[in-house]
Amino acid sequence: MVAKGLEGVVALTSEISSIVDGVLTYRGYDIDDLADHATFEEVSYLLWNGRLPSKSELEQLKQELEAYAALPEQLLEQYKSWPLDGHPMNFLRTAVSALSLYDAETEDNSHYANYRKSVRLTAQLPVIVAAFARLRAGNEPVAPKPGLSFAANFLYMLNGEVPSDVAAKAFDKALVLHADHELNASTFAARVTAATLTDIYSDVTSAIGALKGPLHGGANEQVMEMLKEIDSLDRVETYLQAKFDNKEKIMGFGHRVYKDGDPRAKHLREMSRQLGEQMGETKWYEMSIKLDELVVSQKGILPNVDFYSASVYNYLGIQSDIFTPIFAISRITGWTAHALEQYSNNRLIRPRADYTGLVNQKYVPIEQR
Ligand SMILES: CC(=O)SCCNC(=O)CCNC(=O)[C@H](O)C(C)(C)COP(=O)(O)OP(=O)(O)OC[C@H]1O[C@@H](n2cnc3c(N)ncnc32)[C@H](O)[C@@H]1OP(=O)(O)O
Numbered sequence: 001m002v003a004k005g006l007e008g009v010v011a012l013t014s015e016i017s018s019i020v021d022g023v024l025t026y027r028g029y030d031i032d033d034l035a036d037h038a039t040f041e042e043v044s045y046l047l048w049n050g051r052l053p054s055k056s057e058l059e060q061l062k063q064e065l066e067a068y069a070a071l072p073e074q075l076l077e078q079y080k081s082w083p084l085d086g087h088p089m090n091f092l093r094t095a096v097s098a099l100s101l102y103d104a105e106t107e108d109n110s111h112y113a114n115y116r117k118s119v120r121l122t123a124q125l126p127v128i129v130a131a132f133a134r135l136r137a138g139n140e141p142v143a144p145k146p147g148l149s150f151a152a153n154f155l156y157m158l159n160g161e162v163p164s165d166v167a168a169k170a171f172d173k174a175l176v177l178h179a180d181h182e183l184n185a186s187t188f189a190a191r192v193t194a195a196t197l198t199d200i201y202s203d204v205t206s207a208i209g210a211l212k213g214p215l216h217g218g219a220n221e222q223v224m225e226m227l228k229e230i231d232s233l234d235r236v237e238t239y240l241q242a243k244f245d246n247k248e249k250i251m252g253f254g255h256r257v258y259k260d261g262d263p264r265a266k267h268l269r270e271m272s273r274q275l276g277e278q279m280g281e282t283k284w285y286e287m288s289i290k291l292d293e294l295v296v297s298q299k300g301i302l303p304n305v306d307f308y309s310a311s312v313y314n315y316l317g318i319q320s321d322i323f324t325p326i327f328a329i330s331r332i333t334g335w336t337a338h339a340l341e342q343y344s345n346n347r348l349i350r351p352r353a354d355y356t357g358l359v360n361q362k363y364v365p366i367e368q369r
């Protein structure tokens with residue numbers, strides 16, 4: 001029996017995050033609790049180490065994140081010669097792969113070296129994404145500002161201005177909500193890669209490639225494109241009806257594991273409402289609410305994490321093709337925590353396929369074909 005899409009298959013054990021009866025936990029902490037109280041730096045430490053940091057451990061992590069953020073100067077120079085008109089996820093995937101060439105520890109698969117690389121990658125991903133966004137707009141990259149939180153620093157490097165407290169807090173919460181999610185497709189890709197005992201840059205490169213797809217992390221960008229295409233509240237119904245008639249999927253809805261709703265969506269919905277009100281531009285929030293009500297009432301399918309994150313990032317002034325890279329900036333902590341776990345108790349991941357192709361073929365010389 002083939003489990004198409006591996007639905008319901010338990011492929012491995014993990015102590016990192018769990019989804020049971022619609023409740024998501026990181027290391028045993030309910031996502032609602034973490035979203036309301038924890039910072040992204042604390043959550044990163046939690047995912048990697050299995051416990052919340054003490055004050056001094058958190059301080060040390062913050063210092064490491066600041067110290068590791070600088071990209072190799074040569075690589076930063078090279079970025080300027082790379083094509084900047086492609087998708088930012090292609091740039092990010094290539095940039096992470098290129099980083100492996102500049103790291104003396106790339107081939108060191110000891111736990112401590114891989115832990116250091118996890119922190120380094122977490123520090124460097126936002127720098128890469130912000131540098132890309134600025135270079136393609138014809139601006140010079142902005143170096144990270146010591147003393148800012150991880151979330152505030154990304155917005156600072158992107159826009160060249162220290163963000164408001166409201167924006168930095170909202171972004172921090174979005175990062176917390178996206179940090180890990182059990183055996184989602186990109187994390188599975190990272191673990192399959194790690195299970196060959198290759199290096200952690202390879203694991204993350206695989207994961208970025210998997211996250212980019214519109215059925216996974218790429219959906220947040222598609223949601224914003226949909227909102228922009230609809231563009232006004234009174235067009236939502238007609239737009240949706242046409243989608244339903246054409247049997248097209250509505251981006252940001254549905255989930256392989258959650259059938260009664262994604263616990264992260266309510267936080268993002270509330271953030272979208274608050275940001276919309278604060279900015280005096282509730283249109284994107286109101287359209288999202290209407291889409292949500294109609295998809296739920298007509299199809300019984302609920303919004304996932306990608307749905308309200310789109311309007312949240314849009315309210316924060318971020319361009320829609322940077323949404324999925326932002327997902328990666330957060331999920332890098334989950335990917336690397338899973339890679340560390342995989343290396344610590346490894347077995348090659350190699351399932352079987354049920355062969356349904358031709359049989360008994362005989363080679364025919366090319367002249368006779
Ligand atoms: C961070 C994340 O990765 S969250 C997910 C982000 N992806 C999206 O938002 C893309 C839109 N959603 C989807 O494509 C799917 O719901 C997925 C990929 C998330 C889950 O896929 P699966 O578990 O394989 O469910 P599947 O695609 O088989 O859907 C089951 C049924 O619900 C329908 N359905 C699922 N999602 C949607 C949707 N967004 N819009 C309309 N119908 C949908 C399917 O058409 C299918 O109907 P059928 O049984 O009549 O054929």
Ligand SMILES: O=C([O-])CC(=O)C(=O)O
Binds near residue numbers: 216256257
């Ligand atoms: O778990 C999944 O299939 C997708 C998801 O929601 C995530 O990666 O956050």
